[in-house]
Amino acid sequence: MLAFIPERMNYLDALVQREGRGPWWSKGCMGTGCLQLEAEYRCEDCFGGRLLCRSCILDRHRDEPLHLVQRWLDHHFQPCTLQSIDPGLRFQLGHAPGEDCDFRDPRKFVVLDNNTIHEVQVDFCGCLGAPPIRDQLVNIGWFPATVKEPETVATLSLLRRFHTLNLQGRVPAYDFYNALERAGRIEVPVLSGKYVPYEAPGNSVIRGVLGWFVIPNWNLLFGEICQLSVSGPAACSGTLKGSAKGQALFGGGVGGGRLR
Numbered sequence: 001m002l003a004f005i006p007e008r009m010n011y012l013d014a015l016v017q018r019e020g021r022g023p024w025w026s027k028g029c030m031g032t033g034c035l036q037l038e039a040e041y042r043c044e045d046c047f048g049g050r051l052l053c054r055s056c057i058l059d060r061h062r063d064e065p066l067h068l069v070q071r072w073l074d075h076h077f078q079p080c081t082l083q084s085i086d087p088g089l090r091f092q093l094g095h096a097p098g099e100d101c102d103f104r105d106p107r108k109f110v111v112l113d114n115n116t117i118h119e120v121q122v123d124f125c126g127c128l129g130a131p132p133i134r135d136q137l138v139n140i141g142w143f144p145a146t147v148k149e150p151e152t153v154a155t156l157s158l159l160r161r162f163h164t165l166n167l168q169g170r171v172p173a174y175d176f177y178n179a180l181e182r183a184g185r186i187e188v189p190v191l192s193g194k195y196v197p198y199e200a201p202g203n204s205v206i207r208g209v210l211g212w213f214v215i216p217n218w219n220l221l222f223g224e225i226c227q228l229s230v231s232g233p234a235a236c237s238g239t240l241k242g243s244a245k246g247q248a249l250f251g252g253g254v255g256g257g258r259l260r
């Protein structure tokens with residue numbers, strides 16, 4: 001810790017420079033082959049945070065719709081969303097990167113990810129034989145918060161992170177959700193009662209975690225418990241193992257008192 005003290009002004013200079021346009025203050029867009037002189041955007045999640053023009057920042061994020069970007073305005077960077085950059089970002093599912101679907105089904109989705117809560121314009125594939133919306137979402141790692149007509153999803157990466165924090169740090173879904181709302185420093189979409197049926201923030205996370213967890217473990221958790229009623233005491237050891245495992249995962253974790 002003491003080693004930082006003599007170097008503190010150098011660190012401060014570097015941090016302040018990073019708050020502004022950094023070493024690229026006089027340069028135009030740094031997109032490959034772009035000659036645009038006005039570079040007013042940078043991404044907090046892309047490596048390097050290079051300055052890009054409006055067209056290049058959208059092009060670069062066609063397959064990264066959940067990144068947080070900033071716009072240089074009034075001599076400082078302000079957080080903004082990819083959706084707010086004209087003409088707005090659309091995210092195509094079910095096709096190779098850069099390819100548009102001729103029969104697209106456009107929908108607006110609220111996506112909970114590690115950095116914040118996003119509103120994303122999603123184009124589902126409507127081609128003949130295309131998988132259902134649920135499968136198109138799960139294929140890219142987005143878990144729907146509701147079974148019917150989903151309009152809110154949580155990324156699997158977020159669900160794993162919450163699961164770990166809940167088990168290791170006893171972080172309740174309510175607090176986790178509140179932190180997520182503030183993490184991006186942008187105005188996050190308001191989740192209406194339709195998608196949060198119990199009218200408590202964080203329920204999307206809880207339902208996502210429960211759905212994500214229960215589905216692959218259904219047989220493990222409940223299959224063995226059912227076995228007791230049909231097999232009698234002979235199956236007892238297996239049954240106890242199964243229910244103990246369920247209790248450890250639900251009672252002590254996701255479904256336990258830690259979630260509010």
Ligand SMILES: [Zn+2]
Pocket residue numbers: 043044045046061064067068
């Ligand atoms: Zn990015």
Ligand SMILES: [Zn+2]
Pocket residue numbers: 029030031034035036052053054055056057
């Ligand atoms: Zn450019």
Ligand SMILES: [Zn+2]
Pocket residue numbers: 094095101102103104124125126127130
């Ligand atoms: Zn298609």
